[in-house]
Amino acid sequence: MALVQIGSVLLYASAGLCVFLMLLNRVFILMSNTRVKAAATFSAFAVLVGGGGTLGISLARPPWVYAPLALLLLVLFGEGRRAFIRRSCAGSGPVDTTPHTFNLSTPVTTTDLVLHRYRLPCSKWRDAPLRIVHLSDLHVHPTLPLEYFQEVVSLAEQSEPDLALFTGDFITTVAALPELAKVLRPIARLQTYAVLGNHDYWADPDAVRKVILESGLCLLSDETVALSSGSSKIAITGYDHPWGTKEKSIGPRRDDVLHVVLSHTPDNIYRISASSPDVVFSGHYHAGQIRIPYIGPIVVPSVYGRRFDHGHFVVNDTHLFVASGIGAASPPVRIYCQPDIFVVDVTSESGA
Numbered sequence: 338m339a340l341v342q343i344g345s346v347l348l349y350a351s352a353g354l355c356v357f358l359m360l361l362n363r364v365f366i367l368m369s370n371t372r373v374k375a376a377a378t379f380s381a382f383a384v385l386v387g388g389g390g391t392l393g394i395s396l397a398r399p400p401w402v403y404a405p406l407a408l409l410l411l412v413l414f415g416e417g418r419r420a421f422i423r424r425s426c427a428g429s430g431p432v433d434t435t436p437h438t439f440n441l442s443t444p445v446t447t448t449d450l451v452l453h454r455y456r457l458p459c460s461k462w463r464d465a466p467l468r469i470v471h472l473s474d475l476h477v478h479p480t481l482p483l484e485y486f487q488e489v490v491s492l493a494e495q496s497e498p499d500l501a502l503f504t505g506d507f508i509t510t511v512a513a514l515p516e517l518a519k520v521l522r523p524i525a526r527l528q529t530y531a532v533l534g535n536h537d538y539w540a541d542p543d544a545v546r547k548v549i550l551e552s553g554l555c556l557l558s559d560e561t562v563a564l565s566s567g568s569s570k571i572a573i574t575g576y577d578h579p580w581g582t583k584e585k586s587i588g589p590r591r592d593d594v595l596h597v598v599l600s601h602t603p604d605n606i607y608r609i610s611a612s613s614p615d616v617v618f619s620g621h622y623h624a625g626q627i628r629i630p631y632i633g634p635i636v637v638p639s640v641y642g643r644r645f646d647h648g649h650f651v652v653n654d655t656h657l658f659v660a661s662g663i664g665a666a667s668p669p670v671r672i673y674c675q676p677d678i679f680v681v682d683v684t685s686e687s688g689a
């Protein structure tokens with residue numbers, strides 16, 4: 338094969354791979370786990386990457402090669418735009434992360450939990466710091482040790498939170514419900530709140546709700562509860578739309594109430610931030626679950642691609658925290674992607 342044809346094959350296959358990854362991000366990963374999903378994903382890969390490469394053999398010269406070239410340039414432009422928007426939304430980094438064990442020689446990081454601590458000065462908060470611990474995407478799974486999940490919850494409790502928040506995806510399949518019941522318990526001084534995730538809806542939402550409620554957690558489904566700590570007031574809203582497909586008002590902003598929202602997917606951030614809550618906690622993305630060192634995730638199940646893959650962001654003056662989560666969906670493996678807990682201290686503006 339001539340050098341031109343080899344280059345053409347690589348060009349068309351790369352363009353096909355980009356289209357496949359876009360479909361994977363936006364379509365296939367949003368499907369429930371069935372044989373149809375696996376077959377459709379594999380077929381799309383074969384057609385787009387294999388078919389693309391085959392096209393490259395016969396369509397190796399202009400004007401044909403301009404089409405895959407244009408597509409790759411479009412992808413590059415999109416990545417540049419994403420990086421720009423992400424930078425404009427960037428929040429602060431964690432003030433302390435323990436332990437941090439990232440190591441190139443140990444790619445499998447499924448249970449290498451880290452704890453990220455953030456400080457969030459807020460003009461509405463006038464009391465001693467309010468400590469919020471955030472856990473997401475437990476994905477309790479029979480192939481992972483039950484002790485891992487129990488230790489994670491204990492670690493979260495040891496941070497002595499005032500509020501604890503679980504942002505969905507407690508399980509992947511109903512087979513894990515008995516284990517889930519042995520993991521969940523209230524761990525905060527004031528209350529432990531939860532919303533469901535898309536996997537909970539796919540598995541058996543009523544059965545998951547039952548376990549959560551019997552475990553003593555407060556499950557919020559499109560409702561807001563009010564509580565107070567010292568002289569400060571807090572409102573907690575559970576935004577129960579794991580895929581971000583429905584419009585839902587979370588109520589007007591109140592200047593004297595710290596408004597905290599739980600939303601399984603960060604994809605809801607633009608419609609939630611229109612109501613100007615103070616802080617939104619999300620998970621869902623698993624930080625990609627498989628990450629390439631120094632580059633980031635390959636696939637993030639989001640309409641915004643990799644924009645909000647992990648960390649702290651500020652969108653329309655609303656703070657968004659996106660945790661990597663605790664477990665992993667099928668396959669239950671993380672590569673260069675550590676599970677995490679967020680501990681956020683909401684302080685007065687002076688930081689006291």
Ligand SMILES: [Fe+2]
Pocket residue numbers: 474476506534536621622623662666
């Ligand atoms: Fe998840």
